[in-house]
């Protein structure tokens with residue numbers, strides 16, 4: 681590990697450094713766990729985990745991260761910032777506050793309709809989004825892209841256009857159809873089947889805390905679905 685590293689493209693190095701800084705910030709909120717051995721609700725094991733509810737608990741961090749996203753999209757005029765879910769809403773406020781266009785902030789409500797997930801815009805917000813409105817979508821964590829695609833559909837139903845997507849964390853494998861996506865951290869967690877898990881093989885104790893916590897939450901039925 682101590683041998684001289686191969687020369688890298690300076691842009692890639694800068695992106696890597698930035699990502700490390702952002703990971704460190706998320707670690708300080710207690711949201712990001714690395715070098716652990718975690719049981720996921722799916723039954724898979726992983727060494728890294730992010731707790732969505734903790735990501736936006738430190739206002740000064742959230743403001744700083746929102747400012748980075750706003751700066752990235754500063755060249756694009758934006759009329760509205762749209763998000764859904766409490767964490768994303770806090771972040772979207774910070775992005776909107778820092779964006780030179782001074783966009784308004786609106787948020788959709790997640791729900792189920794005939795067994796399918798959907799996002800709707802409260803009626804009070806509907807007069808704010810018009811044909812041709814330029815909308816920046818903001819998410820905290822993007823793990824499957826389902827929520828983002830629902831938000832894109834929603835914007836397009838109003839004849840408005842999505843200028844881009846800003847998020848704190850995106851699983852690298854997620855594709856968002858043709859829209860520019862900017863994420864502060866772009867990273868996948870390797871997940872393992874318990875039978876092939878290298879951490880199990882090494883005898884690292886399994887952390888079941890997150891699964892216990894999420895099953896505690898489930899009976900309230902007011903929680904939003906885990907996947908976003």
Ligand SMILES: [Zn+2]
Nearest residue numbers: 725877879880
């Ligand atoms: Zn394991």
